[in-house]
Amino acid sequence: MRPNIHVKNKVAVVGAGLTLFRRxxxxxxxxxxxxxxxxxxxxxxLTLKDIDCIVIGxxxxxxxGVHLNGEYLADGAGGVNKPTVRVYVGGGTGVFVPIAAWWHVASGLCRTVLAVAEEKMSPAHPHPQGVFAxxxxxxxxxxxxxxxxxxxALEMRRYMHKCGAKKEDIALVSVKNKANALDHPAAQAAAKITVEDVLNSEVLVWPVNRLDISPVSDGAAALVLASExxxxxxxxxxxxVExxxxxxDNTHWYNRELGYPRYVQYAARMAxxxxxxxRPWREIDVAEPYDPFDYKELHHIEGLMLARPCEAPKLLKEGHFNRDGDLPTSPSGGLLGVGNPIAAAGVMKVAELFWQLRYEAGARQVKKPVHRGVAQAWGDLMQAxxxxxxGN
Amino acid sequence: MSGGAERRLPGHYLKSKEMYSLPGLVEYRPVARYLFSAGQAQSRFLDGLKEGKILGKRCPRCGRVYVPPRSYCEYCMAPTSEWVELPGTGEVHTAVVSYISTFRERMEKPEIVAVIKLDAPGYTKGGYEFAGLFHKLCNVEPEDVISGRAIGMRVKPRWRPPEERKGDVNDIECFEPVES
Known part of the structure; x- marks a missing residue:
């Protein structure tokens, strides 16, 4: 049953674009x-003159390495002398970009919005890890x-403890997503790998090995949204956009249960x-949950209520989330396979739903008929x- | 574009060596220095550490106990007027074995890092939210983390000697098993 939500304009995604994702x-x-x-x-x-407003992420x-990064990107994103805004919620930014574009159009303020996300992690050298300090x-x-x-690692360890999940159960996400990415033209980390490859890769912070993590990436992604x-x-x-x-949540990540992302559940309930x-587990046909780490996809599948808490590892093993499964997740290849230019990676996930729901995903098209999809991103200190x- | 499947996407990939030999490459190291005030609630908390005490603040309206302390309740927006001293003991919510430093250098000796759920008598809201700290563990082996023995383990703070305490989180050297 659809509640009576008052929006001035119904909003649709009508176009998508991507660069290569690379180190x-x-x-x-x-x-x-x-x-x-x-x-x-x-x-x-369309051309730029058809666009009313710009949202940057x-x-x-x-x-x-540039402060005022939204303003810096404005010209590349088509924002010169247009109503232009940059939105930010850490890793959650990618999906927040089309959300912000949605309210620009739904409110009646703009008829068309170009939504652009970009991230270049390579300038921070020798490794961008230090920037996170x-x-x-x-x-x-x-x-x-x-x-x-x-x-x-702390969150993954808690999830493993709470759900009785093993490292090899979780590594299957990395195997699935990197294989899915073999069919994605932007992919940086597509590969045919095995669970053993993940388990034998360098241990960074046990239980996290190198192949449990998405790569460091540069890239951009964009969408066009329009009123009905x-x-x-x-x-x-x-x-x-249905x-x-x-x-x-707050930044005090060590003051809450790390085995379940309540903030994701709240966001999902709202959407x-x-x-x-x-009944999202039955009404959603295809999902792009955020997967910067392999366990995160399972964590988010549960937060999105596409599986019961702690049920995702079992369903994964049964092939439920494969491209030909009952509820394909990350058919794009996700962040683990396509790459993780942070904000752009979230927009890439929404672009994947756009192509899946138009039956334009080519070799990546999921087997089942699709009517509705959900994409999600997560960010900041275990809080966004x-x-x-x-829907089509 | 059909999902970008048959189109070559824009962008030029650089190998590491190519990057370092780019014409016009600029290296820049930001110089920025800050002095951070710990604020009303945390300053008192840090003084408490110096005295070997873990202090929290209680919300008079909902009863939540905050460690680290906040000046206000996040849920009620009410001032957390009451200070409480916690016993310091708690249980390991989760723990991991780190082989890398902040800047991703390989470390010779791994560190055990944990989230400690602190005992907070009278805190009835405990469940999803809890009073807790992020700290290191001592007298716990990597094997205890891997086997799961360390998770749920009862721990207590190992304080530095009073004369070495400076009023910061490292006044607690680490948390260690209660029985040791």
């Missing part, structure tokens, strides 16, 4: 943004010399309510959940 790219951040934005416009058959400025609380956390992988009237003029197959949800979805439901 190091020649292009500047604004050139990457321009490449993805132009492709999204071209795929919708990029994660911490410290990666690109500045996200920690300066008084209580930095004196302990933390490493970003610590918190993921515009969308019907632009294309015969608009993909509707629901959006977002929540933020499902808007979409009139009551952003969720979008699309």
């Amino acid at each position: 190091r790219m020649l292009e500047t951040p604004r050139e990457l943004a321009w490449e993805a934005a132009s492709m999204a416009l071209e795929s919708a058959g 990029t994660a911490p400025d410290a990666f690109d 500045y996200i920690w609380d300066p008084v209580l956390e930095r004196p302990l010399g933390p490493n970003l992988i610590w918190i993921f 009237n515009e969308a019907r003029r632009i294309t015969d197959s608009p993909v509707w 629901g959006v949800g977002f929540t933020l 499902y309510k808007m979409a009139g979805i009551e 959940g952003t969720v979008i439901v699309l």
